[in-house]
Amino acid sequence: MKLNPIFESSARRRMRMGKTPVILTAYLAAMLVFAVCELSAFFGQGVGVAKMRTGIEGYIWMTAIQFFLIILVAPALSAGSIAGERERQTFDLLLVTGVGTRRMVLGKLTENLAFLVLMILCSAPVMSLVLVTGGVSAADVLATLLYLAVIALAALSVGMVMSAIFRRTLVAVIASYLAIFAIGAGTWALAKHGPIAAAYTYDGLNHLASAGTPAAIRSLPVTILLNPAVGLVMLLAGQTGILHRTMQTTMRLYDIYTVSGYAGFTPVAWVILGAMLAAALLMTALACLILHLQTGAASRRR
Amino acid sequence: MIECNKLTRRYGRMLALDGIDLHIGAGELHAFVGPNGAGKTTAMRILATLMRPTSGDALVDGVSVVQNPQRARQLVGYMPDFFGVYDNLKAWEYLDLYAGCMGIGAKDRRRRIDGLLGLTALTDKREAYVDGLSRGMKQRLCLARALLHDPKLLILDEPASGMDPRARAQMQEILSEIGSMGKTVLISSHILPELATLCTHATILDHGSVRFSGSVSELEARMNMREALTLRLAGEPDEDMAGRVEACVQELLGITPERTQPDTWRIPGEAQKDAQLLAALVALGAPVCDFHREHATLERVFMEVMRDEAQSDL
Structure with missing residues (x-):
């Protein structure tokens, strides 16, 4: 198989950078600290059903920490990828090779994703500590890691768009954080406080939520579908049954729990995952388009 | 190409x-x-x-x-x-x-x-x-x-x-x-x-x-055509010979040469009459041992071209 040369070269450089092992170590250390704090109750005391809830809470915390670390790291990675080439003055050199803006964006994006997936995979053993305490299956842990990888992809694609728009890495990074914050806070605010939020219905989800209960999630605010954090919370709620009250009260999702119990959250979480994937693809295409227009139009304008 | x-x-x-x-x-x-x-x-x-x-x-x-x-x-x-x-x-x-x-x-x-x-x-x-x-x-x-x-x-x-x-x-x-x-x-x-x-x-x-x-x-x-001509005689000429050389240049080119050394003259102007001038000097009996125009460097040529164009623009 022929590797994208930009992927290959960027990956090689990334793994040689001094800060790479530092980022990986810090990432794992942050998770391990929480794991130890949460699960210390088990050390030397055996395993019991009563302690299971503590284990599950530890698992939820570790997932939450991973989520925030990914949201923190991803934009910094991808926002610098195209802007960095411009700052390094290698952008023109790549352009004259005829490599094309699409391969350039895909090469950079896949390399960034590969690094974040590596970080997520490194965290798998720490996350799997929950298997010792019980309450969550190995398949659940894998599903959560997959979910985090898709969130990483979505966050990276936002950074990629900003990297295509802005010429300076720092500006692109700040713009990416602002955009991600706007997406998260905006969709949440619209769903929670927006006057029209409760009026939204999404009947297509009825079938997914619970077969034979057509009115199951009538009150689901559509904007919630664009919020990765909500998707992750729903996934965890479906897996653990712990977070359902939060869901009910803060997200106006009363019907789901009423009709199908906490298991009803999981399908909605997967729908949000699909929406995130679609958004990531769209944003990647947008980054390619912006760059394509810039390289054509810039040559006209500059 | x-x-x-x-x-x-x-x-x-x-x-x-x-x-x-x-x-x-x-x-x-x-x-x-x-x-x-x-x-x-x-x-x-x-x-x-x-x-x-x-x-x-x-x-x-x-x-x-x-x-x-x-x-x-x-x-x-x-x-x-x-x-x-x-x-x-x-x-x-x-x-x-x-x-x-x-x-x-x-x-x-x-x-x-x-x-x-x-x-x-x-x-x-x-x-x-x-x-x-x-x-x-x-x-x-x-x-x-x-x-x-x-x-x-x-x-x-x-x-x-x-x-x-x-x-x-x-x-x-x-x-x-x-x-x-x-x-x-x-x-x-x-x-x-x-x-x-x-x-x-x-x-x-x-x-x-x-x-x-x-x-x-x-x-x-x-550009070489426009560099000044250097004329040097073998040994310091007497005043009579120097006067005849200067008169010859004056007659042929219509300019007075600049005597930079007792035996050397710098003659501005273009090179069309170089051969004629040399022949006339030899006919005078002037012991010409150096008769050359400076080799223009590209740098000088560049400056000259720029100056010429600036003047023609005025």
Whole structure:
């Protein structure tokens, strides 16, 4: 198989950078600290059903920490990828090779994703500590890691768009954080406080939520579908049954729990995952388009 | 190899290239000379397909850089006036990245990379990290990068800028070798004496217009004609002989020569009557031992052309 040369070269450089092992170590250390704090109750005391809830809470915390670390790291990675080439003055050199803006964006994006997936995979053993305490299956842990990888992809694609728009890495990074914050806070605010939020219905989800209960999630605010954090919370709620009250009260999702119990959250979480994937693809295409227009139009304008 | 037809480029209100027509033949080592802001880099970027002209067109080996930039890129190797290198990448990996982007197959890549590292005297730096190389080495590595796809035309924007004399000499040697490979090379530089020894042809640009385009020898010959003539006699002449020499020059050229030494005169004016003057002096019995015009340097030629054009503009 022929590797994208930009992927290959960027990956090689990334793994040689001094800060790479530092980022990986810090990432794992942050998770391990929480794991130890949460699960210390088990050390030397055996395993019991009563302690299971503590284990599950530890698992939820570790997932939450991973989520925030990914949201923190991803934009910094991808926002610098195209802007960095411009700052390094290698952008023109790549352009004259005829490599094309699409391969350039895909090469950079896949390399960034590969690094974040590596970080997520490194965290798998720490996350799997929950298997010792019980309450969550190995398949659940894998599903959560997959979910985090898709969130990483979505966050990276936002950074990629900003990297295509802005010429300076720092500006692109700040713009990416602002955009991600706007997406998260905006969709949440619209769903929670927006006057029209409760009026939204999404009947297509009825079938997914619970077969034979057509009115199951009538009150689901559509904007919630664009919020990765909500998707992750729903996934965890479906897996653990712990977070359902939060869901009910803060997200106006009363019907789901009423009709199908906490298991009803999981399908909605997967729908949000699909929406995130679609958004990531769209944003990647947008980054390619912006760059394509810039390289054509810039040559006209500059 | 290059045909520019009414190539115009505007930056807002500023006219960077004012409808230039330019012909550069295949195999030429062509110097692109001009003051800062003359339009050299703009013209080179258009030829490298990194910029589109406001109007007009440029053909590289018959391929339009405007209509068919993708095809034109395969014919052009471009080296800008900056390095554009990555950290944490070895010399061969740097070339491998660009070779991959150019679509050169893995089998062919290694052979080409090794060949170019040899040509640019970097074979022993194959495994060295690019960011640790000296300025001259980085520049040579960038030259190797521009040659990866074996282009017919090589465009080098200020290839010797910021290099020490030794590195410049090495670069010059490599460029001569590239010229002998039959490639057309377009080089811009401010270090004119080097271009004069290296290049066969030159174009002088100023304010987006072509002031001169032709062979370097033609340009120099044109200018040599206008350098002052030096006349020296063997031994210090007596006043009678000196007077006769000055009268002879006065009669033939209508100007009074300047006696710079007891035995030497500096005679301004053009060279059309040189042979006649020499014959007349010998007929006088003047013991002429030196009769020559200074060899114009490209730098001086450049300044002269610029001055002439400025005057004709007034």
